[in-house]
Amino acid sequence: MTGEKTPLTLIGLGPMGRGMVAKFLEHGHPVTVWNRTASRADELVAKGAVRAETAAAAVGANRLVLLSLTDYAAMYEILDGTPLAGRVVVNLSSDTPEETVRAAAWLAERGAELITGGVMVPAPLIGTESAYVFYSGPREVLEPYEPTLSVIGRPEYVGAEHSLAQLFYQAQLDAFLTGLAGILHAFALVGTAGVPARNFVRYLADNVDSLGLYLDETVRHLDEGNHPGDEANVLMMGATARHVVGASEAGGIDAELPRAVQSLYDRAIAAGHGRESWTSLIEVIRKR
Numbered sequence: 001m002t003g004e005k006t007p008l009t010l011i012g013l014g015p016m017g018r019g020m021v022a023k024f025l026e027h028g029h030p031v032t033v034w035n036r037t038a039s040r041a042d043e044l045v046a047k048g049a050v051r052a053e054t055a056a057a058a059v060g061a062n063r064l065v066l067l068s069l070t071d072y073a074a075m076y077e078i079l080d081g082t083p084l085a086g087r088v089v090v091n092l093s094s095d096t097p098e099e100t101v102r103a104a105a106w107l108a109e110r111g112a113e114l115i116t117g118g119v120m121v122p123a124p125l126i127g128t129e130s131a132y133v134f135y136s137g138p139r140e141v142l143e144p145y146e147p148t149l150s151v152i153g154r155p156e157y158v159g160a161e162h163s164l165a166q167l168f169y170q171a172q173l174d175a176f177l178t179g180l181a182g183i184l185h186a187f188a189l190v191g192t193a194g195v196p197a198r199n200f201v202r203y204l205a206d207n208v209d210s211l212g213l214y215l216d217e218t219v220r221h222l223d224e225g226n227h228p229g230d231e232a233n234v235l236m237m238g239a240t241a242r243h244v245v246g247a248s249e250a251g252g253i254d255a256e257l258p259r260a261v262q263s264l265y266d267r268a269i270a271a272g273h274g275r276e277s278w279t280s281l282i283e284v285i286r287k288r
Helices: 015-026 037-044 055-061 074-081 096-111 140-147 163-191 197-224 234-251 256-268 280-287
Strands: 006-011 031-034 063-065 088-091 113-119 132-136 155-157
Touching: 006 015, 006 055, 015 037, 031 037, 031 055, 055 074, 074 088, 074 096, 088 096, 088 140, 096 113, 096 163, 113 140, 113 163, 132 140, 132 163, 132 234, 140 155, 155 163, 163 197, 163 234, 163 256, 197 280, 234 256, 234 280, 256 280
Parallel strands: 006 031, 006 063, 063 088, 088 113, 132 155
Antiparallel strands: 113 132
């Protein structure tokens, strides 16, 4: 069975890397692994992975090389001086979109191709139905490996420009991290009155669930460049933003996050968007 499966190398055995290797092994793919801390490979080797003694040996073992590292700087540190000609490097590390463009040129100078990737689930969900991965780079380079890569999550190809997968990935994390911070801030705010988080969570859950209801209308406003403010305009919501800041300050909790939100509303009002929908904040965000 393994002879019919694409062999691959995976470098970087943090939680994500180990989760991916485990899934590839489950699906019969021969996997060579390397990590700076060699002991992280022990459990995977026991399951059938091949431990390479050096990063160069790991790269030399297979044409398909996956990287699961902290950032792209780690790629240069590990692969500099390693023969890379003929390799397809799927970098699943997080960094800026601009860095992926530089990395593509760096690899091309060494005869390798870059496919940029962004895994959109945490390690425990790798390979589940909810898992998907953004990819960008030359379509013809990615296509032969899509069946293999689908083991870790549904491949979502977003374009030939190397920066696009990283841009999609960071945009998702932008919404996610900001949302998580907002959730914690809301718990802290009710906590100023001694309210336990468990007493507020069902109300907050309703609030979070309702956000999806606004997406279709929001997308229409953004793509059309039209922001009718019949129901929730910037002036009204900006007043609420000021009240959140005031409540935070009065409660003695950190108010930097709501101040940042209030700043968007204040600047939108100053720019003449007061009677428009809250979606007009995009104009302030884009200009900044």
